[in-house]
Amino acid sequence: DQQVKQNSPSLSVQEGRISILNCDYTNSMFDYFLWYKKYPAEGPTFLISISSIKDKNEDGRFTVFLNKSAKHLSLHIVPSQPGDSAVYFCAASGSGGSYIPTFGRGTSLIVHP
């Protein structure tokens, strides 16, 4: 049973517009959430994270929103750029148990020029 779900396998967006990637989780013990970005033939690289004590974290063009009651988080990229085209993984971990992150299946983002 998947504890971290990314229900959209792919997303296509025009350059300059907003990209919104969604992630849902089922384990209420998760209290730290991360987004990783992965280019082909490379390993995932850390993008942004959020603790459960916050509902928003911003880093430049990237903002992560957390809705704990809905067990949902989203990554917003504004404005989207062609270089953002990659697979984005949502991951979650919990201080109450394992620190080791559980990953979703990923969403492939394509930003068209």
Place this chain on the structure above:
Amino acid sequence: GAGVSQSPRYKVAKRGQDVALRCDPISGHVSLFWYQQALGQGPEFLTYFQNEAQLDKSGLPSDRFFAERPEGSVSTLKIQRTQQEDSAVYLCASSLVFGLRETQYFGPGTRLLVL
């Protein structure tokens, strides 16, 4: 500085063959993780080391999988008697210490294909 490196980048094995995958973490990183990423899936945890101690191997799918980090730096993931279901990308990651908010730095992975 150098990131996490893995070798080989690609490995083709015949079913039943033993393979060894190597990971060189970032120098000074205490924690080292192995993940398995099947096609179309996210990385799944296999095992974790803190220095040379293997503290969690709960994700290893069978006793055919074995990992070691004898001197607390380089790690090797060994798969004995490979099966077709072992075909996946094997990712190694390291972090400075082990903690909830410690960033893991991933290597490029080893793509294993078992025929």
